[in-house]
Amino acid sequence: MALLDRIKHDADSDEFLVWKFPSEEIRLGSQLIVNQSQEAIFVKGGQALDLFGPGTYSLSTGNLPILGKIVNLPFGRKTPFSAEVWFVNKTVKRDLKWGTKTPIPLIDTQFNYPVNVRSFGRWGMRVTDARTFIVQIVGSQYNATMISKIEEYFIGEIVQRLSNALSRYFVEKNVSIFQVNARLNELSGFVESEIRAEFERFGIEIVNFNIERISIPDEDMNKFKEILGKRMEIDQISQAKVGQAYTTMRTFDTLDKAADNEGGGTGQMLGTGLGLGVGLGAGVPIGQQIGGAMNVQPIQKAPSDDPVVKLQKLKQMLDADLITNEDFETKKKQILDSI
Template sequence: MNIIDRVKYNGPGDVFAWRWPHDSLVWGTQVIVNQAQEAVFYKDGKALDVLGPGRHTLKSANIPLLEHLVNISFDNQSPFAAEIYYVNKAVNLNMKWGTQEPIPILEPVYNIYIPLRAFGQFGIKITDAKKFVTTLVGTVDEFDAEQILNYFRGHLMSRIKDFISKKVINDRISVLNISAHLNEMSAALQNDIMAEFKRFGIEIVNFYLNSINVPQNDDSVIRLKEILAKKAEFDIYGETYNTVKMFDVAEKAASNEGAGGVAGAGVGMGVGFGIGNQMMKLNSTSMENEQSTIMAGPSCSSCQQTIPQGAKFCPSCGSEQVQAQVKKFCVDCGTERSLDAKFCPGCGKKQ
C-alpha cells in the first residue's frame, strides 16, 4: 500500500466534483485545497469533515470526525483508508437547456393548437459541498455539468412546460407576442425551480428563458399564418372585402379559361353572374331611392307631413296650403307678364 503524504487537486477544470484516486493516508499528510474549492472527507461510506481553501495538515485538531473512525498509532504513521472529494464551488453560468419535444398549447387569441419550443440557460453554484457529495455525487469519480443537467432535466422540463402553458392560457398571451414576456417569465421560473436544486446543496444564480418559438413547417402554424394574412386583407379593404375577393376569383377564372376549357368558362360565368347580381342590387337600390325622392310630394307648411301634389288643404291637419305663385317673363326684354298674356306689355312681341 502506497502511503500518500501530499494530496492536491489534479482533475479536469470543468467538473463540480472530483475524487482523489488514492485512499491511503496518514496523519500528517498535506492536503492542498485551491481557491473556490472544498475537500470533503469520506470514511466507511460516510461524509465527515470539510476543509476549505488553503494548505492543511491532517491531524485530529482539524479532522475531529475522522479521528473517531481511525485507530491512531503511537507514531501517527500508520496508514488508514479515507476518500477525499474535491468540490468546485465556482459559479458555472453555461448550463444550457431546451425542450426536446414541442409543447402543444391552445393559442388563446385564435383558438388553434400551436407547438412551442423553449430554449435558455442558467447558472449554478455549489453552496453546500457535503450535501452535494452525499446526495448527488455518490461514488462516481467525476461529476460534471452534463450529469447535473441529466439529473435535473425531468424536473426542469416539467416545471418549464407547466409554467409556460399556464402563463399563456391564464394571461391570454398570444404566441406571436410572447417574446415580450421573456424577462418576466425567466424571473418567475428561477424562483419556481430554486427549491429543488437547494435540496442538493446547489444555488440557482440566474435563469434565462432565451427564446420561445414555433416550428415553421407545422400544419397548425401554416394555418395560423393564412388566418393572419386574411385578417390583414380584411383590415385593409373593410366592408368591400367580399367584392374584392369576387373580382380576384373572376380574374383568375378568366386567365385560366384556356386551360380549364368549359369548366373554367363555367366558373368564370358563375363568378361573373355573382358580380353582376351585386352590381344590379346596387343599381336597383339607387333607382329605388331616386324614384322615391321624385314621387314624394310637397310638405304641409304647418305639420310638415307629405301632401299630394296640388292639394289645397292638408289631409293630416286640415290647414290651407298656400300655392306658390308662378311668374312668367318676356323671353326678349324680360318684362313680367301675366300667365295668359299673348303679347309682352313691355316690347309687344308675341309670347
C-alpha cells in the first residue's frame, strides 16, 4: 500500500462517532489534520497510544513519544511505520433513540403478579475520553460492520440497566407498574443515574436520558384483568364469609353474657331459648333460631366488609387503568346504595 503524506477525516456531517483511517502505512513527516470537535489517536497492537486534539501536525518522534518507543522510530528521518489512526467525534449527540426489542419481565409489587413491559425513549451522549473509548469499545477487533453496531451495543447496555433499575424502583418506591406512566420523569432520573455510572467506564458521558413510555402488551394486560377479576370475586366471597362469622361470634357473646346474669328471669329465658334454638336445625341463622326471644343489640359490620375499604380498592383499580370511569361510577353507586 502506498505511503500517505496527509492523514485527515473530512466528515460530511457530525453523525459519525468513530472512524478509522483506511491506510495503516504511515511515515514520519506526514501531515495529520484534526478538525474541530475531533480527536485522533494512534493504535498499535490493540493499545491506544499517542492522542492529538484539533490542529495540524507534522508527525515526528517528538509528538509520537509512546509510539516511537514501541516501533523504535529513528530521529529526523521520514521512516515508514505501521499503525492505525482513529478519529473520534466529540460532539454531543442528543436525539438518539432506544427501545426494548423484547418485553422485560417484572413483578408488580402491589398485586404480586408477573408482568412483561416494553419501553422506549431518547438519550444523548458524548465521548469524553477517546483513549478509553477506543480501548473499551473498538480495541483491536475492528471490522467493517462494527461501527454500525456500536449504537446497537449501547442500546443493549441501556436496556439491561433499565431492567435492573425498574425492578429496584418498584420495590423501593412501592409503586404498581400500572401507575408508572404518571411517574416517568422521576423514573427517567432514577434510571439515568444507573446508566451514567456504567457508561463512564466506556469514556462516555450521558447528557440526557428520558423514558417516553412504558407499556404492557395487550395479551398480558387481558390476562391480568381476567385474573384480577377472579381474585376480586374470591375476595368478595371471603369478605362475606368473614362478615358472617364475625356476626355469629358477636351473637354468641351477647347470649353468653345474658345467660350468665344472676337473677334468673332473663338468664333462664335465654338459656331455654338457646336450647330450643339448637334444636331447630343446623344452618339456620342464629337470629332466626332465637325467634325474637331477645332484643339483640345491632351488630357492626366486619372491618373486611367496610364500604370505605371497597371504595379505596375501586379507586386504586381506576388509577391503574384496570377499569373505566363508567365502571368506576357504576360500582361506586352499588357500594354506596348497600350502606
